[in-house]
Amino acid sequence: MTTDTTPKNEPEGGMLANSAEESKREEKRRRLLLLFLLLLLFLSCFCAVLFLRYLFNPAPLPELMSLPVDVNYSPHYLYSVYGIDQPVGAAVSQDGKRLYVAEAGGDRLIKIIEADSGRLLKEFMPPNTGPGERSPVYVAVDARGRVYVTDRLQHAIFIYSGDGEYLDTIIAPDLTLSAYVSSQLGGLPQGTKYLYNIFQEGVWYQSAGATDWTTLPAPAHEGWSPLGISITADGRMLVTNVISEKSNIIEYPASVTSSENWADFSPTLTTFGSYGEGDGQFIFPNDVLVDSKGRYYAVDGNNARISVWDSAQQFQYYFGSGTGEGAVSLPRGAALDSKERLFIVDAVGQNVKVYSLGGDQPEFLYDFGDLGVDDGQFNYPNDVVLFGTNIIYVVDRENNRIQVWSY
Numbered sequence: 001m002t003t004d005t006t007p008k009n010e011p012e013g014g015m016l017a018n019s020a021e022e023s024k025r026e027e028k029r030r031r032l033l034l035l036f037l038l039l040l041l042f043l044s045c046f047c048a049v050l051f052l053r054y055l056f057n058p059a060p061l062p063e064l065m066s067l068p069v070d071v072n073y074s075p076h077y078l079y080s081v082y083g084i085d086q087p088v089g090a091a092v093s094q095d096g097k098r099l100y101v102a103e104a105g106g107d108r109l110i111k112i113i114e115a116d117s118g119r120l121l122k123e124f125m126p127p128n129t130g131p132g133e134r135s136p137v138y139v140a141v142d143a144r145g146r147v148y149v150t151d152r153l154q155h156a157i158f159i160y161s162g163d164g165e166y167l168d169t170i171i172a173p174d175l176t177l178s179a180y181v182s183s184q185l186g187g188l189p190q191g192t193k194y195l196y197n198i199f200q201e202g203v204w205y206q207s208a209g210a211t212d213w214t215t216l217p218a219p220a221h222e223g224w225s226p227l228g229i230s231i232t233a234d235g236r237m238l239v240t241n242v243i244s245e246k247s248n249i250i251e252y253p254a255s256v257t258s259s260e261n262w263a264d265f266s267p268t269l270t271t272f273g274s275y276g277e278g279d280g281q282f283i284f285p286n287d288v289l290v291d292s293k294g295r296y297y298a299v300d301g302n303n304a305r306i307s308v309w310d311s312a313q314q315f316q317y318y319f320g321s322g323t324g325e326g327a328v329s330l331p332r333g334a335a336l337d338s339k340e341r342l343f344i345v346d347a348v349g350q351n352v353k354v355y356s357l358g359g360d361q362p363e364f365l366y367d368f369g370d371l372g373v374d375d376g377q378f379n380y381p382n383d384v385v386l387f388g389t390n391i392i393y394v395v396d397r398e399n400n401r402i403q404v405w406s407y
Helices: 012-056 061-065 177-185 254-258
Strands: 076-081 087-092 098-103 110-114 120-124 136-141 147-151 156-160 166-172 193-195 203-206 214-216 226-231 237-241 248-252 270-272 285-290 296-300 305-309 315-319 331-336 341-346 351-356 363-368 381-387 391-396 401-406
Touching (some): 087 147, 087 391, 098 136, 098 147, 156 226, 166 177, 177 203, 237 285, 285 331, 296 331, 305 331, 341 381, 341 391
Parallel strands (some): 087 136, 087 381
Antiparallel strands (some): 098 110, 156 166, 193 203, 203 214, 237 248, 248 270, 331 341, 381 391, 391 401
């Protein structure tokens, strides 16, 4: 018997089934490839848009990406600006191009520094004063670009143009030098110059076109000692008064910072707080800021805490005292950004502490910096200034520099 070894053809139905299966696999591969290409195209477009947004409007990555949740992360050190003798206070111009820095060392000058390059543009000081007769500390800039500098020795606030030209002096809470001279002369003719030095007898003035200076008797006024100074978004000026055992906060209306001049100076002032260690009291308050809800945050330096007041200037509570990661040792300058984050310089802690003010109570987020002389380290920092959404200037006093940080 013979065996049929001739190969048998596969049934037509089986061949068709295999062909259909192969077609399905090929279709699936094409779909996956198409999805991959679409995803790659989407990511390319996203990166291109992100790059263009950053190119025309630099900002931290979470803001560029418009994340649905808030992301808080520590900034990183960029560089330092040197050539400054024990800086203690700083402010930035409205356009971010100029940095105004007050020095506690050397000749105790106020310097104008080009923010981008760190180049010194100009230096100035209160007129008719020597280095031992002045001590500039904190600085603020109004919407017109004018510069306000508190002076611990002169017990005054000096006002300058954005180019450092002397304009006037607030010599008492309710009195400017120009207003005093005007009251003595029965008016202030255009071009009249005036000088004030608390260590000299009287007030000096010079009429327009004259070559000689004339002396007026010194004004009799209540003593004060302005230290911290800030200007709110709506133009109000806040000043911390640290005169011995009479510490408080003084608020000036927006009419002060919007005035053409201060020869007619009669602002309606409000004050809150008193000297002491209890609720609603201060010992050497260094700064005060207002958040978007109208709440006041006063940096209570020697009580090692930040006190909070409502929009009606009624004391609410304080935070930052005691121990722990969110506690402050010797808080000094402060700044508040558009994300309702409060930056507090801790001079003894040798860092900057950051709190979120978005909730009912401040929440400690993080701190940055530590003790040292290297990049990103501090030696008795005294102030912090913000510009835009991503630039942070830290006044590093004993390292004789301004550090620049960024997100």
